[in-house]
Amino acid sequence: MKKVLLFSLLAILMMVQAKPQDKLLTAAERSDFKSTSDYHDVMSFIGELKKISNFIRVENIGTTIEGRGIPLMIIADPLPVKDGKASGDGRVVVFVQANIHAGEVEGKEATLMFARDILKAGAPGYFKDVIFLICPLFNPDGNEQISPLNRTYQNGPVNGVGVRHNGQFLDLNRDAMKVESPEVRSLLTNVLNKWDPAVFMDCHTTDGSYHVEPVTFTWMVNPAGDTSLIRYMRTKMVPQMSATLLNKYRTENCFYGEFEDLSKPEDGWFYDASEPRYIVNYIGLRNRLAILNENYVYADFRSRVYGCYNLIKSLADYASSHKAEIMRLVKNADLRCVNRGLDPAPADSFPIEYKVRPVPDKVTIKTFEADEVNGATGWMKYRRSDRQKTVTVPYYIDYYPSGNVKFPFAYLITSDDPRITGLLSLHGIRIEKLKEHARLEIEKFSITDLKGASRLNQGHYTESITGKFVRDTVDFPAGTIVVRTSQPLASLACYLLEPLSNDGLLTWNFLDRCLVPQWGQGFNPYPVYRLMEKRDLKSAPFLPAGPYCW
Numbered sequence: 353m354k355k356v357l358l359f360s361l362l363a364i365l366m367m368v369q370a371k372p373q374d375k376l377l378t379a380a381e382r383s384d385f386k387s388t389s390d391y392h393d394v395m396s397f398i399g400e401l402k403k404i405s406n407f408i409r410v411e412n413i414g415t416t417i418e419g420r421g422i423p424l425m426i427i428a429d430p431l432p433v434k435d436g437k438a439s440g441d442g443r444v445v446v447f448v449q450a451n452i453h454a455g456e457v458e459g460k461e462a463t464l465m466f467a468r469d470i471l472k473a474g475a476p477g478y479f480k481d482v483i484f485l486i487c488p489l490f491n492p493d494g495n496e497q498i499s500p501l502n503r504t505y506q507n508g509p510v511n512g513v514g515v516r517h518n519g520q521f522l523d524l525n526r527d528a529m530k531v532e533s534p535e536v537r538s539l540l541t542n543v544l545n546k547w548d549p550a551v552f553m554d555c556h557t558t559d560g561s562y563h564v565e566p567v568t569f570t571w572m573v574n575p576a577g578d579t580s581l582i583r584y585m586r587t588k589m590v591p592q593m594s595a596t597l598l599n600k601y602r603t604e605n606c607f608y609g610e611f612e613d614l615s616k617p618e619d620g621w622f623y624d625a626s627e628p629r630y631i632v633n634y635i636g637l638r639n640r641l642a643i644l645n646e647n648y649v650y651a652d653f654r655s656r657v658y659g660c661y662n663l664i665k666s667l668a669d670y671a672s673s674h675k676a677e678i679m680r681l682v683k684n685a686d687l688r689c690v691n692r693g694l695d696p697a698p699a700d701s702f703p704i705e706y707k708v709r710p711v712p713d714k715v716t717i718k719t720f721e722a723d724e725v726n727g728a729t730g731w732m733k734y735r736r737s738d739r740q741k742t743v744t745v746p747y748y749i750d751y752y753p754s755g756n757v758k759f760p761f762a763y764l765i766t767s768d769d770p771r772i773t774g775l776l777s778l779h780g781i782r783i784e785k786l787k788e789h790a791r792l793e794i795e796k797f798s799i800t801d802l803k804g805a806s807r808l809n810q811g812h813y814t815e816s817i818t819g820k821f822v823r824d825t826v827d828f829p830a831g832t833i834v835v836r837t838s839q840p841l842a843s844l845a846c847y848l849l850e851p852l853s854n855d856g857l858l859t860w861n862f863l864d865r866c867l868v869p870q871w872g873q874g875f876n877p878y879p880v881y882r883l884m885e886k887r888d889l890k891s892a893p894f895l896p897a898g899p900y901c902w
Contacts, residue, residue: 569593
């Protein structure tokens with residue numbers, strides 16, 4: 353009898369020791385996926401990770417408007433002594449960012465789980481090839497507004513999620529070009545310009561269309577970036593990750609998109625976020641590989657978290673096994689950018705307008721038939737039925753130029769507004785100043801009309817311009833700002849400086865003060881001039897004084 357009691361006690365003790373709470377768990381795991389992590393949960397979890405491994409370093413990349421630090425985990429063995437851009441140790445840098453919209457929370461939980469698991473396992477297969485940068489909580493201020501009243505149509509967690517905007521009421525995923533938020537400013541300064549990750553993934557949650565697959569993802573699409581990188585993502589990297597996610601990690605998935613008409617899915621699967629204000633497309637303009645992850649809003653929270661977790665593992669698998677190829681691709685993209693600007697050919701052009709067409713291969717979506725709701729509009733016009741329907745349809749994601757301007761040798765900027773030079777420098781674009789007077793034949797933009805939008809967008813009445821380029825000879829004094837296009841970030845510089853760009857300085861009101869005279873009619877000259885032919889400009893590097901501030 354005593355032996356039986358002893359064995360029973362031992363069995364109970366073993367069961368107690370094996371309880372899940374003895375493992376380092378996220379707030380989602382501890383609550384059986386009824387809750388998501390608040391700021392304290394995230395920072396405490398990261399603190400515990402530092403106790404279990406020497407392969408993690410944590411940096412605070414910036415501070416939000418409400419005073420919260422933005423954590424970045426650097427995970428590698430060995431940890432780089434220098435930042436990734438300068439380390440030169442042959443490993444590819446992969447950056448995964450989550451919770452940019454703080455109501456879309458599964459990426460936050462999945463990145464923490466992934467960091468824990470590779471640190472506990474040692475992950476030698478990854479660490480010899482990859483340096484991981486992980487920001488699980490990019491929007492801490494939005495995250496601290498967790499409430500069950502946010503995103504009520506979302507399938508969990510039942511105890512609530514945060515809000516979309518940051519502490520300034522800005523959507524951080526519309527801020528990549530204008531950089532008005534401390535979060536995106538920190539991203540540029542302390543991640544992209546410092547570490548120069550070759551691969552980026554941004555984690556979100558879908559809205560809209562109905563389907564079975566808990567995970568969707570896609571690639572950067574703006575055609576002003578290096579289109580060979582877009583093609584590589586479309587034809588090789590993303591399809592292989594999709595296959596790994598399904599076959600190795602048993603997670604159903606499809607490429608991200610929406611049905612334009614839920615009642616007619618056969619019309620096609622559409623992706624319409626093409627501007628570089630979206631961070632994934634912005635990364636593409638920087639000649640790097642970028643993935644948008646959108647987890648299915650109507651799947652249960654547990655499935656969304658584990659689906660995202662498995663997608664991160666699929667990305668890690670691919671980056672580890674294709675390290676040399678990825679690094680060669682982005683290096684060659686940089687070289688093409690630099691060489692194009694050294695002496696632009698007559699055929700070199702830059703897209704200022706673009707349209708979308710389907711890619712060659714159709715996509716299969718496990719969708720549901722939708723029933724119309726009487727009197728409803730917008731997203732609420734249709735309700736999902738229980739009638740599952742699998743469709744194979746065109747995928748409209750191939751954005752191609754429909755309007756171009758000739759690619760210049762350099763831009764000359766006559767405005768001395770420090771916001772302009774500060775923004776260019778913040779992006780990492782190289783700026784110079786003329787050392788002496790120069791008389792140059794240039795193209796200038798003659799304005800015929802300037803219109804502001806009728807509705808505010810991110811605090812701006814965004815602007816558009818009409819007019820034409822004309823040839824002229826202009827005297828530029830010493831001190832004039834010069835931006836050469838023979839640099840890796842030339843495509844980004846062009847997008848910001850071109851007057852007809854849909855996401856540049858003019859769009860976001862940086863030039864408002866200098867375009868319209870106080871008295872009289874007409875317009876002042878557009879203060880960015882295009883030098884079309886190669887010239888021996890006498891210039892010197894220029895670094896704006898002080899931090900950029902809108």
